Amino acid sequence: MINKDRAIKMFCELVQIDSVSLNEKGVASFLKSYFTNxxxxxxxxxxxxxxxxxxxxxxxVVKIPGTGAYVNHDPIILEAHMDTVEPGNGVKPSVTEDGKYVVSDGTTILGADDKAGIAQIIEVEAVLREHDFSHPPLELLFTISEEIGILGAFNIDTNLVTGKTAYVLDGGGGPGTAIIGGPDFYDITGRIIGRASHAGAAPDKGISSIQVMSDAISKMRLLKVDEDTTTNIGRVICDYPTNVVPEVTTFEMEVRSLVPEKAQAQVKHVVDTLQASADSFGAKLEIEVGQSLHAYHLDDSLAIIQNYKAMCERHNLTYNGMVVRGGTDVSGLTFNGINAICLAAGGEFAHELKERLIIDEFVANTQQVLWLVTEIDA
Incomplete structure (x- = not known):
């Protein structure tokens, strides 16, 4: 049913359109033209x-009317994000000699995250049109800036996208795999302000900002805090000559947890620890805390999960509901009142130069999307 050659050709065309986060215009223009035509x-x-x-x-957003028996059914959203990570410009895709994978030339990522999801949606629409299958109204949603904070999904126009059930095509693995839960995510950035002084002549008159930061780090709970919670410091910058007691140290870190209360407690611990160290040395702390993901864990009783499980049973697929600590557009959609699960698209090694599309999984994952929108009451 799925036309493998056509779908792979479309995927390869999509990955050659540059769309690093905040520069998705090329893909957006392609999609607007394709679906308008x-x-x-x-x-x-x-x-x-x-x-x-x-x-x-x-x-x-693309609006596709329902047809046949499902013409008046509630809309279903099919969603994928348009942006890629760096290095994502100038992608040169090719199919490996054994025909199993699509890869880049190794100088860039491939962009299967998430051009595979976009190609899935395009292929499903093509099959629906060719075979005149009955299907509910579809809202195709292609978002911006997923990779840098789920910005498109969090900021959708909820008047424009009216469906309350969404399949986000952006995960790893094969058919039957669904991401049904994700974390709170907090970005913590700031700086320690001490007092500059000559490191040789008057070190006692200075306050070393890097020493304050080091003291705080030594007292923090970091990395795997508990089974649900992690904390990592990604960047600490203090750039001074060795003869200067450093006045300013900047830092960037994150807190993730599957349990909102634990995330809030860990953020408080981080901030309190930094403040205590600053106070003990007589330094000043400037800090900002932002939340870019909101934890969710969909209950098995929800219709979207029951429908997905039923599809798996009909087609002898093993259902695997996963709770992950990474972010997907599901976080933004659920924040906006849309029940969503993230399904596998067929990519592997996302964000790495060795990223590749597993062709057989991509085709099989596309087939399961077709089943989901054509077997509504089966």
């Missing part, structure tokens, strides 16, 4: 444009 209503989400002004495109 098919006669569908296509919109650029102006709410996302206003709320993510640094981006050169907004989310793209």
């Amino acid at each position: 098919l006669g569908y209503e296509v919109y650029e989400d102006q709410v996302s444009v206003q709320k993510v002004p640094q981006a050169n495109s907004g989310n793209i």
